[in-house]
Amino acid sequence: MTTALKEIVGELSSLSGERQHVAASVIHALWAEQQASDAVHPKWQSELDRRNAQIESGEVELAEEASMETFVDKLLLNEG
DSSP states (O other): OOHHHHHHHHHHHTSOHHHHHHHHHHHHHHHHHHHHHHOOOHHHHHHHHHHHHHHHHTSSOOOOHHHHHHHHHHHHHHHO
């Protein structure tokens, strides 16, 4: 167990039983969400692989966030 984890466990053990239960529920929900977000649905994996290959080969270029914001702003201005 890491030092940080030991400190967290120590802090949690000083809580009332009800608060420990709430904290455990929150930790479990966060863990479950992380596990779910780490998993890629099999149907998407081939698409991700294809797009990654396009980027690595230079077939497509990634846009910087600032240039995308400018692009979107221009699109919105043209709609109005």
